[in-house]
Amino acid sequence: MIPALALYGIEKRFGSTRILRGVDLSVEPGERHALIGPNGAGKSTLFNLIAGGTRPNAGRIDLFGAEITRLAPAAITRRGLARSFQSTSVFARLSVFDNLRCAALLAERKRARWWQRFAGSRTVDARAEQVLDAVGLSVRRDVWAGTLSYAEQRALDLGIALAGGAHTLLLDEPTAGMNRSEAARAIELIREATAGRTLLMIEHDMDAVFAIADRISVLVQGRVIASGAPAAIRADAAVRDAYLGAGFGAGLGT
Template identity: 75%
Template sequence: MSIALQLRGIEKRFGATPVLRDVDLAVRAGERHALIGPNGAGKSTLFSLIAGAQRASAGRIELMGEDTTRLSCAALARRGLARSFQTTSVFARLSVLDNMRCAVLASRRGWGGCVDRWIGSRHVDARATQVLEAIGLSAFAEHAAGMLSYAEQRALDLGLALAGGAHTLLLDEPTAGMNRAESARAIELIRSVSAGKTLLIIEHDMDAVFSLADRVSVLVQGRVIATGTPEAIRADAAVREAYLGSGVGQ
């Protein structure tokens, strides 16, 4: 199986303080890979490095075999990488449809013709409408995004990441702040819309992780201490001691 995302010897330091230490990680094309670990382990920092928002102090990042270690967020988006954040990033005063139009426009390569770039372009609208249908928000297309419920705004966030047709998705705690029912619906939505794509997800809800992920990597104190199937991670004594707790799976 080909590798969509490869990290080799990644390190990140802030001054003299190490945050990530010799991180190796391989995410297979088309798999759903979860990254878990306690608060402060370096998970969000690692996402920022992968997405081009920060630069690694050492090491190499590859996307579909290309060295992307020094590329910007925009350059990575054009190469098929999309990221959602822990907090919602929608334009509250714009309609849901206009939010999606903006995301589609931002993902397009080059400027093309003026008509094709215009927010009312039939190509932009067709893609925006398609994504809204996929995430179940078609009925709210003309509503202001700020009027959506929290769970619906998180779904819109996911749609914004999908709008450009990315093949690799980074989702940072997509169920944070949701109740159990909302979290379950969010996971089913992610499962549906990520089919055929590569997914790397940070998530603290272990039920969500173990129901969604094909493989799980555990980051503790800036190091990956284990990678394996959900069943293998559940049974790993070092993981249980470092993070999950002795009661997991009992």
């Protein structure tokens, strides 16, 4: 099976500082894959490379077997990959529904001018309505996105990626800044709303990681030191020493 996302020997330097040191990573179609590691390990840099925000000094990145290493972010988005950031990126002075309608336009491949598609496309409206329900924001349909709570804006961020037709999602710390109840709702939302899609997620909340991920990779000092099922990562002595800590898992079960 061709991986949904594959990285081969990725190197990245800023000046004389090596950030990524030969990263190999593979995410299978439909897999939920978490990338964890200490601050400064290179996780956000890796996301920037995948999404086209910057280019590696060496290595190759493939999306479903097609190389995207040197494509611009817009071109990568058109190929079906979407990224959410640590901070929200909604259109604050548009309604929740219109944020989703704008995103749904990206899924339309017709050549009509954008305002004609926005005003008249039943497909766009139907897609926006479907995603609105999927991310639990139906009751907030007509309010300005800027008035949503932080957790609701993160849900809308996810909805924008889904409405745009992305089959592969990069989520950067989706539960950051949330309290425990908000994080629990966000975890359930991600599990339900991304069903059938490929997900690569950076997350520091280990409850979220072990609740969502099918597989986990651990990035330390620019290298992947382990990759495997959650149970294997939990039991890996090198991972405990480098990141999780000797006492990790005592309250999480087996």
